[in-house]
Amino acid sequence: MESEFFGYVRGAFTGADAERGGFFQAANGGTLLLDEVADLPLPMQVKLLRALQERRVRKIGASREDAVDVRVMCASHKDLAAMVAAGQFRQDLYYRLNVLALRMPTLRERGEDIPVLARAILDHLAVRYGDPHPKRLSPAALQRLVAYPFPGNVRELENLLERAYAFAESQDIELADLGPLDAGAGRAGLMHAPAPAMVPQPTAPYAYAPWGTAAVAAAPAAATPAPVPAEPPPPTAPAHAEPEPEPAGDPAERACRGIVFPIDLPARLEAVERELILQALAQTNFNRTAAAPLLGLNLRQLRYRIQQLGIREAMDAADRSAVEGEGTP
CATH class of the missing domain: 3.40.50.300 (P-loop containing nucleotide triphosphate hydrolases)
Structure with a gap:
């Protein structure tokens, strides 16, 4: 430096x-x-x-x-x-x-600037992508942006519009093209919600129940604690020899188990997204048209995510392997 x-x-x-x-x-x-x-x-x-x-x-x-x-x-x-x-x-x-201090208001303090900034950003994106006519926000999408607090200020607005520009299939960016604006807060809630269920229950020291089930939640209210054996069960005959089935629930909740904080949340989410896209591509023999519906995306959205995540290198490697396999007697 x-x-x-x-x-x-x-x-x-x-x-x-x-x-x-x-x-x-x-x-x-x-x-x-x-x-x-x-x-x-x-x-x-x-x-x-x-x-x-x-x-x-x-x-x-x-x-x-x-x-x-x-x-x-x-x-x-x-x-x-x-x-x-x-x-x-x-x-x-x-x-x-600190000779002369100037405070720049946050974007949520100047919501009237959002339409002007959005138009300028969309014009810039049109030049970058070579579009003769820039895409514009629909009235509903613009109203949603004006009401959003934008904790990431103008940078967040730029990234949001770039994603919406790639996903929009018409000249108007609709409300659905913006995606969930508060996705980060939702993920944070999922990570912190299971914490109360992890507290051990003193009323049943040797009892066992799958994490998150009703048995754990009802343990403090039990009138009589479970009887405690004089000696713990021998290792050869455990009380629960059969593996517990995976409890049904939110997949995001199960994916958060075993995480040790602190973590790099953007990098972890990007790695998960990359892995899911690669699995869908491998299942369809790297046919993007067939893989897009498996991921709930259209073809244009999938192409954009492949480019952003750098997955093309893996696809090229798969193509080279296929060519070498065909040339082997």
Whole structure:
């Protein structure tokens, strides 16, 4: 990170084959925007503070400093004052940066901007995909977006419209093309809902019941606890020798069992989606037209997900294996 900010000289480290300037040298005489400055590590905050105070920077491996004249602007979605109070951001750097503070309202605070932003994003997507006529939001879809709080601000709006643009089969993006806007909150609820059922029941220390069944829930209300044997059953004759059948229930609930937090939720969901698509493709001998109905998608939606998840490499490998199999005597 220091080399990106201040540059380096030739031979400063392995791979430094030539001298190179950093952000401050490139912005000399102009303006430098540092996005998400709250995420800078503390050692880098010290170096940034010195560069701002002295108006001089030193390249890695150099013996002299270079004078720079740079106007610095910083952006962050975090509360820097609260981070200073928590000891996560240097107080002296905060006061050096906090000369003129501008607060950008969140997207939910300026819902009247959503139609304008949505039109501009759709125009940009049309240029990217080579569409002569950009798709537009239907009145119902636009009303749904205006009512949505957008915790991810404009980035979430961009990603949502890009997905809807790919899924829409007509020139109008309908409400169904937007998909579930609060899908993340629904998944979080599924992960935390089973927690009360995991609490052990003191009234029946040796009793056993499948997780989530009525027997576990009714155990605290039992008038008389189950009789406890003097000695535990011998290993050769367990009380429940037969395997318990998989309890019926929500598949998402069963998929969440055994998870150890913290996890990378987006990466886990992407891996599950990739695996399901590969299984459907393998079942149909990589026929996308036949695999799409198995996943509840149309062909265009499946092609979009294959491209986004990088599944084409697996399909190409399967094609090569099929060709090699045909050539083997």
